[in-house]
Amino acid sequence: MRILQALRNKSIREGLLRSLGNLGAMVEENLKRYPYLLEYAEELKAAKLEVARNYDYWLDKAVRRAEEKASVYIAKDGEEACRIIGDIIGRGKLIVKAKSMVSEEIGLRSYLEAENEVWETDLGELIIQLSNQKPMHVIAPAVHFSEREVIRILGKLGIEGRNAEELAMAVRNFLRQKFLKADFGISGCNAFAVETARIFLVENEGNIRLTTSLPKAYIAIVSLEKLLPNDELALKSIIVQSAFVGTFPPSYINIPERDGTHIVFLDNGRSEVEEGLEEQLTCVKCGRCQLECPVYQIIGNVWGGETYSGPMGIGWSAITNTLENSYDMLFLCTLCGKCEEICPMKIDIPRIIRHLRKTLAISEDPHEPPPKKVKFFKNQG
Ligand code: SF4
Missing domain, CATH: 3.40.50.10420 (NagB/RpiA/CoA transferase-like)
Structure with missing residues (x-):
């Protein structure tokens, strides 16, 4: 129902495409003019993963x-x-x-x-x-x-x-x-x-x-x-x-x-992230994956998690334990890979979504135990 309502709401698509047009061009310009930004992003991802461990x-x-x-x-x-x-x-x-x-x-x-x-x-x-x-x-x-x-x-x-x-x-x-x-x-x-x-x-x-x-x-x-x-x-x-x-x-x-x-x-x-989700913790919440996602461009924040919408919203919902309210959203993703391509942290969101789909499939089988919540990283402090 929410999806149908969003599909009928023209102003969502117009607003998002307007932003994508304005902001997307500026991102391209930034990267062309300041190529060191890509190095910063790489350095940052390594540091964020290290801290997360x-x-x-x-x-x-x-x-x-x-x-x-x-x-x-x-x-x-x-x-x-x-x-x-x-x-x-x-x-x-x-x-x-x-x-x-x-x-x-x-x-x-x-x-x-x-x-x-x-x-x-x-x-x-x-x-x-x-x-x-x-x-x-x-x-x-x-x-x-x-x-x-x-x-x-x-x-x-x-x-x-x-x-x-x-x-x-x-x-x-x-x-x-x-x-x-x-x-x-x-x-x-x-x-x-x-x-x-x-x-x-x-x-x-x-x-x-x-x-x-x-x-x-x-x-x-x-x-x-x-x-x-x-x-x-x-x-x-x-x-x-x-x-x-x-x-x-x-x-x-x-x-x-x-x-x-x-x-x-x-x-x-x-x-205490679930196995396979740790990469999402490097997200800087720039929202670029939201604007570039073809599903998000059509139905906006209905797609994704309760708080965080779009591609990044799926991983964040799983981390913050609200994914059960938006499991069906996992299957709206086309796995086109655009989100990973444009993400500054190169987070493999399609892999995260495939991983969570698999987790869902396991948890729906009455003979399988529910998905195990494990601490992925050991504290090495
Ligand atoms: S593009 Fe990457 S860093 Fe930016 S919000 Fe999406 S997942 Fe996070």
Whole structure:
């Protein structure tokens, strides 16, 4: 049913193809102009795999370094992360949020909204919040809405404008008041340098800069795959992420260092990946595989996992233990291999999907034991 509805929705296809046209050309241009980006990506993949093989070691080191400058917490899953953040915040507070897929993964906004006032500060994500949908794309969450639809959605807040520029200005004025009064700012993390305990954040709107600096306190959610040994690799990670989605150089790179910082390290399945899925942990969540996927271009975020859609969404759903809700999606993939070809990390997503199909087939056989959940990497710390 969801698939049929998506097939009938022309604006999904128009929005995605428009983005692919704009951003895809910019990725090609970036790679032509800065060929070292491919070397960065290769170096990054090796580093991310190395860290993934030793998450216990790197997390322990990250916690010790982070404790020198912040209050630090470790959450084993989304429920625990929400509880920790809810306890830090309390009730009746004003919260401004940066766009963060990991906060979508754990359902943080709706958890906090039960007892607080929460505002998304990325324009696209604010539109998603008001329309009560899930993001269409990891970097461009509201890409499927037409200008007319955006005018209607923002009208719910009394925000008016005749075109994109006027609307953006009106949203800016609206959010500025929230930034100034906010008790807490919350962000995810694009990369975390363990050696210095620095949080690296990349953006194009300037809202993350305000979210992390203006409120009285700041909370960062750092999922384990964001850990990298040092500043250099963390910087390379956000450069690769930006370049491969076509927004390079990014307008802002933030490294928030301030009093009142809380860092929540989130595992949620990452330290215990199922055999065959480890490569997905090197993903920088640039979203390029989403835009280039022929199935995604037709039905958008219906294809993929609950939180993470498109080709990368399948692996991430398996890692974060939500794949059972989207098993049928495994069979929509054409295995064309485009995702692997354009992925900066060269993640063999078709292999991951074939592996998961096989796992599903095994688990449907009543004589076979259910798929074994094994820790793929041994802690060598
Ligand atoms: S799987 Fe590759 S292309 Fe897709 S989001 Fe991750 S890094 Fe980007």
